Amino acid sequence: MGNPVQDSILLTDNITMQFGGLRAVSDLNLSIQPKQIVGLIGPNGAGKTTAFNMITGVYKPTSGQVHFNGSDITGLKPNQITDRGIARTFQNIRLFSSMTVLENVMLSKHVRLKANPIEAILGLPRYTRARKRQFQECMDLLEQVQLADLAQEKATALSYGKQRRLEIARALATQPAMILLDEPAAGMNPQESLELMEFIAKIRDQFGLTVLMIEHHMEVVMGICEQIVVLDHGETIARGTPVEIQNNQQVIEAYLGAVEEIA
Numbered sequence: 001m002g003n004p005v006q007d008s009i010l011l012t013d014n015i016t017m018q019f020g021g022l023r024a025v026s027d028l029n030l031s032i033q034p035k036q037i038v039g040l041i042g043p044n045g046a047g048k049t050t051a052f053n054m055i056t057g058v059y060k061p062t063s064g065q066v067h068f069n070g071s072d073i074t075g076l077k078p079n080q081i082t083d084r085g086i087a088r089t090f091q092n093i094r095l096f097s098s099m100t101v102l103e104n105v106m107l108s109k110h111v112r113l114k115a116n117p118i119e120a121i122l123g124l125p126r127y128t129r130a131r132k133r134q135f136q137e138c139m140d141l142l143e144q145v146q147l148a149d150l151a152q153e154k155a156t157a158l159s160y161g162k163q164r165r166l167e168i169a170r171a172l173a174t175q176p177a178m179i180l181l182d183e184p185a186a187g188m189n190p191q192e193s194l195e196l197m198e199f200i201a202k203i204r205d206q207f208g209l210t211v212l213m214i215e216h217h218m219e220v221v222m223g224i225c226e227q228i229v230v231l232d233h234g235e236t237i238a239r240g241t242p243v244e245i246q247n248n249q250q251v252i253e254a255y256l257g258a259v260e261e262i263a
């Protein structure tokens with residue numbers, strides 16, 4: 001038998017997040033293999049974003065550990081976790097609206113450019129060379145996500161679907177091994193959702209990425225996720241393939257319960 005810490009690119013070992021009297025996530029165990037696309041689903045308030053926040057260092061788990069690429073990353077700061085190779089996008093699009101498409105990606109790439117500030121201020125050759133290389137890498141990235149022809153457009157001039165794609169491109173600019181997508185299809189029409197699915201599958205293959213995604217659009221989750229983990233009130237109620245999850249009685253009841261709570 002293999003060692004689960006070494007075989008998985010991401011492994012969460014009983015991570016729990018307690019906010020005062022509320023256990024937002026309880027003993028979550030994830031074991032994700034390299035290049036897998038995994039869905040994290042569940043009704044509103046189930047604890048999905050809190051799980052992302054624990055993995056990406058926004059919150060330190062109340063208990064439990066997060067292992068990435070074989071090392072314990074629990075309690076590291078978000079920028080340290082980005083440096084280790086985990087990138088994320090957010091539920092609400094977070095682009096710099098006054099900047100161009102290229103500038104948005106360049107800014108994200110800058111995180112990776114470990115320039116000496118003195119070299120940067122004086123515009124020394126080493127810094128200028130690094131900036132040129134950075135520009136070329138960002139243009140190549142925009143080419144790969146089919147946004148290169150829009151590089152000089154304002155980010156806000158893009159259609160909603162393309163803004164989502166730009167957000168993912170910004171995350172890719174940090175050269176991650178794994179990407180966490182928080183509701184990438186939110187607000188999309190069926191055609192845009194379909195294009196997004198194809199796009200996620202494509203970047204997984206192209207960049208050798210591992211993907212963990214929160215998504216409410218079931219056609220997207222069932223269409224591209226190889227494994228699905230279901231949370232409800234912070235508890236893991238099911239895990240399995242799309243077919244297994246679709247037929248899981250507890251999952252069906254959790255979603256029906258959520259509809260009844262709203263009604």
Ligand SMILES: Nc1ncnc2c1ncn2[C@@H]1O[C@H](COP(=O)(O)OP(=O)(O)OP(=O)(O)O)[C@@H](O)[C@H]1O
Nearest residue numbers: 019022023024042043044045046047048049050051
């Ligand atoms: N910083 C916080 N302080 C206190 N409670 C919080 C905090 N963050 C989240 N919660 C609570 O934890 C629970 C889980 O929230 P979370 O946002 O993780 O759910 P979710 O599954 O992502 O929901 P949604 O699908 O609506 O985005 C909710 O009851 C929420 O109100």
